[in-house]
Amino acid sequence: MLLGANAVFPRMTPDVYRKLRMSCIETMKHQFKFVGVPPEDPEKPDFGDVDIMVFDPTTHEAPSSEELRVALGAEHAITNGQSRNFALLAESPPPEPHMTEAADCGEPRH
Numbered sequence: 001m002l003l004g005a006n007a008v009f010p011r012m013t014p015d016v017y018r019k020l021r022m023s024c025i026e027t028m029k030h031q032f033k034f035v036g037v038p039p040e041d042p043e044k045p046d047f048g049d050v051d052i053m054v055f056d057p058t059t060h061e062a063p064s065s066e067e068l069r070v071a072l073g074a075e076h077a078i079t080n081g082q083s084r085n086f087a088l089l090a091e092s093p094p095p096e097p098h099m100t101e102a103a104d105c106g107e108p109r110h
Contacts, residue, residue, distance in 0.1 A: 007087075011046035016090050021050045024088075027071050028054050031063050 012020065021037060028035045032054035040047070057063065065084050069077040074086035 009048065009087075011048050012090050013046060014044070017047040017050065020088065020090050021052075024050055024052055024072060028052055030058065031068065031071060032057055 017040075025035055025037065033056040034054065036053045038051055038053070063071070065077045065079045068074075068084065069086055072086050072088055074088045076087040078085045
């Protein structure tokens with residue numbers, strides 16, 4: 001799925017970021033043997049995305065972008081080589097139908 005030119009990705013509060021990060025990590029642990037997140041600045045007031053590094057699939061082959069999109073419950077997936085980006089709803093959708101509160105989650109590598 002492609003994101004439209006009007007897609008909006010608002011920054012996340014630390015609480016929303018931590019909740020989304022933990023959810024993504026737990027999901028990726030079912031897909032990969034090693035899952036890690038770069039440390040964030042503890043003073044950071046907000047976050048634009050969640051970066052997750054993964055290695056060594058739990059099966060013989062790395063899951064496809066579509067399999068990961070479904071596992072994460074992502075609205076969209078973009079693949080660029082071995083780097084993959086997923087747009088997830090971070091909180092309940094805002095009232096405007098064209099707004100999507102989402103986060104970039106993951107960069108699977110194998």
